[in-house]
Amino acid sequence: MNSRYAMPLVFLVASVAGCGDDATLPAGCDRFVAPGDDDDASVQEMFLALEDGQTGCLGAGTFRFTRELTISANDVTIRGTSQDDTVLDFSAQDVGGSGIKVSGDGVTIRDLAVQDTPGDGITASSVEGITYEALTVRWTRMYDMNNGAYGVYPVNSQGVVIRGVTVVGARDAGIYVGQSRNILVEDSVAHDNVAGIEIENSFDAVVRNNEAYDNTGGLLIFNLPTLQVKNGERTLAYGNEIHENNVDNWGVPGTAVAEVPRGTGILVLAADGNELRDNLVYDNDSFGIILSSYIILDPAKNFETADPEFDAYAEANFVHDNVLDGNGSNPDDLPSQLIPQIRPIPPLGWDGCENPNHDNGMGEFTNCFVRNTDSEGTPSAFLNVDVCGQPPFANQNQDLTPHMCERMPLEDPYE
Secondary structure, X not given: OOHHHHHHXXXXXXXXXXXXXXXXXXXXXXXXXXXXXXXXXHHHXXXXXXXXXXEEEEOOEEEEOOEEEEEOOOOXXXXXXXXXXXXXXXXXXXXXXXXXXEOOOOEEEEEEEEEOOOOEEEEEEOOEEEEEEEEEEEOOOOOOOOOOOEEEEEEOOEEEEEEOOEEEOOOOEEEEEEOOEEEEEEOXXXXXXXXXXXXXXXXXXXXXXXXXXXOOEEEEEEOOOOOOOOOOEOEEEEOOEXXXXXXXXXXXXXXXXXXXXXXXXXXXXXXXXXXXXXXXXEOOOOEEEEEEOHHHOOOOOOXXXXXXXXXXXXXXOEEEOOEEEOOOOOOOXXXXXXXXXXXXXXXXXXXXXXXXXXXXXXXXXXXXXXXXXXXXXXXXXXXXXXXXXXXXXXXXXXXXXXXXXXXXXXXOOOO
C-alpha cells in the first residue's frame, strides 16, 4: 500500500467503533467512519475496503474533502445518518472531477448531503443499477459559474433510480440522466438550477411526483446530436409540479442548456414518443409545455452533416390531462421576439417543424394534445410557432384541431 495511506488506515481502524465487533457497529453497517482529521483518507479507505454486498456508514457531522471519492465495489450501500445530519463538504476539493464517482454495479447512496463540489456532485458511468435516495446535493453560492454542472449525474447506465433527492444550485442540470435506460425519478425536488430535471438521449424513463421550481427550465426531455446513444424515447412524466421557473439563464455559453429561455416549464427537444400527463404547470413566464425540434438551436441544420443518424424532430408525443395556469405572461427575450403579438403566450406549444421523410398527416408521427385545461377546466390554448415556415414564423397559428388525437399510453413499470 502507498505509504500515504498507511497512517490513515491505522486511523480508520482505530476510529471505527468496534471494527472487529459487530455488536458495536450501527445497525445494518459493515463498516463505519465518523468525521475526523483526515476524511479524505478514512472515507476512501472505507470505500475501498467494502466487499460486494456490504454497507458502509458515515456518521453525523461534516466530512471535509480535498479529493474525489471513488466507489468500485458492486452491490454496496453508502449510508449517512440523514441528509440533514451527514454532510460531505467538497469546498476545498482540488483533485478529481466529481465529489463521488461510482463505477460499481448495483450501488446505493443514501441519507447524506454532498456540498460545494467544484465539479459534478455524484456521478455514475456505465453501471448496471445505481440508486440515489434521500440525498441533498447543493451549492451554497447561488447562480455561481464556479458551481458544478450536475447534482446527480448517471450516464451510459441501466437501472437508474433517483428518489427523494433535492438538488440546489447546479449550473447545468440539478437532476440529470443521460444516455441511459430504465430510469425512475420520483419524489424529488430541484430548484435554483439552470435546468431542474433533465432526461437526455435516454430510453424508458418515468419521471413522477417531483417538484421543479425557481430554475430557468423545470423539466427538459432532450435529444442532442453527436452523442454515443442516439434518439432517446418514451419518457413518461406525470404527477409533477412544475412552477415559477423564471430564473435568468446562467448556463455556460455554448451548451444546449444555456439556450433554454427563462420561464420554461416543460421542454421536449427532438425527442419522440414521450407522454406528459397529469402534471401541474404554472406561473412559468415563457412556456408551459412546448415541443420543439433541434432546428430552433441549429437553423442551418449543421447537425445533418455532424450526425446523420440524429433525428432532430419532436414527434409522436402525447400531452394530455395536464393543468396549466398563469404561464407565458412575461416571456424571455427570444420567445418575445419569435412570438411578438400574442400575450400571454399560449401554455401549449409546438415549433411546427415536421420531418420531411415522414408522413405528416394525422398519424403515427403527430404530436397529440388533448384534455389540457386550466384549474377551472377551461381548455388550454395552443400555438404552432412555425419555426420551419417559409419564411420562418410567418404563419403562426393557434389551431389545435390537427393535434386533437390519442395515443397508446405508456406503461409505468414501477407502479
